[in-house]
Amino acid sequence: MLELKNVWKSFNGQDVLRGVDLAVGQGEFVSFIGHSGCGKSTLINAVGGLMAIDAGELSLDGKAITEPGPDRAMVFQNYSLLPRLSLLANVREAAKAARPERTSAQTDEVVERYLNAVGLWEHRNKRPAQVSGGMQQRTAVARAFAVSPRLLLLDEPFGALDALTRARLQQQLVDLWQHESTTETVLMVTHGIDEAILLADRIVVMGNPPGPSIIDIIPVDLPRPRDRASVIDEPAFRMVQERLMALLTAEEPAAA
Amino acid sequence: MTLIHPSDTEADLPGAGPPAPSVAPQRPKPPSRLVAMGRSIGWAAVGATVIVLFWAIVARSSPDLPGPSEGFAALRRLLRYPFYDLGPNDKGIGIQLGVSLVKVFTGFAFAVVVGVPLGFLIGGSKRAWAAVNPIIQVLRPVSPLAWFPIGLVVLKDVGNAATFVIFITSLWPTVLNTAAGAASVPTDQRNVARVFKFGRVAYVRHVVVPHSLPSIITGMRLSMGIAWMVIVAAEMLAGNTGIGYFVWNSYNGGKLADVIAAIVLIGGIGVLLDTAFLRLGRKVAA
Structure with missing residues (x-):
């Protein structure tokens, strides 16, 4: 079980993570959604052990996270393969x-x-x-x-791909997670509302300063396996979609 | 499968029967590579002719300076028997150039063996950089020839002292370029190494070295270019063997035409060396 208690992190005097409290249970798929700069990538990187937090507690199964470890693997937005290796x-x-x-x-x-x-x-x-x-x-x-x-961390993994490829990869990811691997828990940062709903058990909505980092956590009550074509007509899907839309529109930065 | 001659295919396409007078659109031909090459050779010839003419005019008004015909005659004479050996003061130009090349490559090889690991070290560690960089910045502007006496005292041999000068010459560009390459490993790749717990060896082997290779080759190319310039001066000081000694000896013997011929040959070999490293760099970048 992954636990974050009152986690703070700032860059250049900007508080990027502002008192984040979150517990993710074993086997959960959690999506993080929010506008650019809301700190969702920072959160994932902190869980991955790539950066130290300023204050608060961050632990996996009761052990504090201070560095990367084989119990957590990451998929980065820009693929990040080593270019000279096959x-x-x-x-x-x-x-x-x-x-x-x-x-x-x-x-x-x-x-x-x-x-x-x-x-x-x-x-x-x-x-x-x-x-x-x-x-x-x-x-x-x-x-x-x-x-x-045990924990898979995805930082906008499909953001740079075209819609068809993205859809296929989403399916592959869910199949791997559910059937082919021992990986239990997935955290995924995304920009896509439909992607977040389709894949996740819970959606963490993040907001801009000065408010708290997490403005809402929405459960997605859709049975698995979810069929991409029919799931969007489910009332539960619609409900989550509308709620996300409302939250994100309200949070939209004034300058944009 | 039947083989169709390219000129027949058009007639075999449906809708392109014999009565159809329509003409397939022709892509305009880009100028062929041969033409482009011929053109650049032509312009190079124009440039060379202008220089030779200028040389001929200067030589006419200055009786001590050999003209183009004497220069080319000397070049031909030197290249006829490039490898003759009549004692320590009289060797063919091929031998002299060979001796210089051996010194350059030896000093250069030592510089690579020392400079590349040192570059990785100071490129990868801010502390090592802070410790080493000021020393490099002080020593780099010093003419490598200033190291000749030190090489002579320590190595007790003029030839080895010249090689030592080449080592110093080649060291700075190799170290600095390697360090620049090692320091510019993208954050993405560094994060991959951290997330997947790469050890030091795997990190250097799979991340640092591949990423730095192009700048290492650039450093080697710069080093080689300067080393080939410096060797002539170092051998003039050493006064023993090599192309620098040949130039100085020819001047002392009043054979200025040989000096000019040697300049042309030194330049030619410099171009070959540079091209070789350029090719190597391209191959590595691919």
């Missing part, structure tokens, strides 16, 4: 580094499983620049799962 080497080197206790046969098995799962095994020897953005991000997803993290 797709296979990108996944394998990360899996090897994060899970040194595995034998190389185990590592190879895991790497092959997830590259297959995202449909890239045939392209494994290509470099990132030789494949499309969608394929790069699928590699990044495979890389994250290959570490077998």
